[in-house]
Amino acid sequence: MKVTSYFLQNATSNLEIPTGVPDWLNEVENIKIDAESVISSNVNGCFNLKMRYRTGRKAFKTTLKIEALIKENNETNWRDAQKPLGKVSSKLASTSDGDVQNYFKSREKIFKEALGLLQQDQKAQVIALCGMDGVGKTTMMEQLKKAVEDRKMFDWVVKVVIGQKINASSIQQTVAEYLQIPLTETSTTTRADRLRVTFGKISQERKEKVLVILDDVWEKVELKDIGLCPLPNGSKLLLTSREENVCTQIVAEDDLDLRVVRVDVMEKLEANNFFFQISKVSNPELKEMGVKIVKRCGFLPLAIKLIATNLRSKEKWAWKNTLRRLKKNELVKNVQKIVYKL
Structure with a gap:
């Protein structure tokens, strides 16, 4: 039984994960173990009626649980994710530089390096967290995001999850919601122009600083499609990707200063x-x-x-x-x- 396929299909898209899904996944894993124990049961002899009865009863109960989980899966409602606003609140609680260090002491140096590069007095325009799957790039990105918000290093923080398939229109819509502007244009090019103008006003007229985070980048993202070409003054880009060369391709066209932070x-x-x-x-x-x-x-x-x-x-x-x-x-x-x- 493909217990995670439906969850993964929605998790990698731009949909909000219902609150019950993690518990559902844990229950599925428990049922898998129960099912495997039934299959591996060694009931020898046709006269071992008591053991056969117990095994049969366990198999029946396991089957009912599986059917209930399948039904629950089919009834789960996936809906468009509600994006949080990107304006940094002045009421954010002050915390340490990332709770992740409580467990990952070896990451402290990496974390401080990335946080230092996000400082406005650094020349780095683009910072990329690179490493293999499951190494904790997104976890570190979230901790960096919290740190810059707590320190009020940027006036705006915009986060977009890219995923395996790039959808320019969806990315534009997410950015627009963070910037709190309506995006009614239908043309991708027109929408990109609208975002570029908005970023320009934030930078030039308001003198506000913006951090744009592109998480889970699998292939080259065209910065012009999200209004970041050229990258406005006071703006920085934070990427997470398995492939360092993908990050290099993103910044090559605009000749931006890229700093790669490797997460091991x-x-x-x-x-x-x-x-x-x-x-x-x-x-x-x-x-x-x-x-x-x-x-x-x-x-x-x-x-x-x-x-x-x-x-x-x-x-x-x-x-x-x-x-x-x-x-x-x-x-x-x-x-x-x-x-x-x-």
């Missing part, structure tokens, strides 16, 4: 600590398996978080099954599908 996997010790903080396990035998699981996850934060959450409060056999599947790369493939942004 977690260090071994903090990866283990992160896993055990989530799974909340103290059993020495499970801890031993947990260390092996973390290693099989490649020290990727997202993979560790997903699997640790799933194993929390689970019994020993579930941990063994997870480790076995990781050794066969079964779970890795499923995690990679979810990573393609969650």
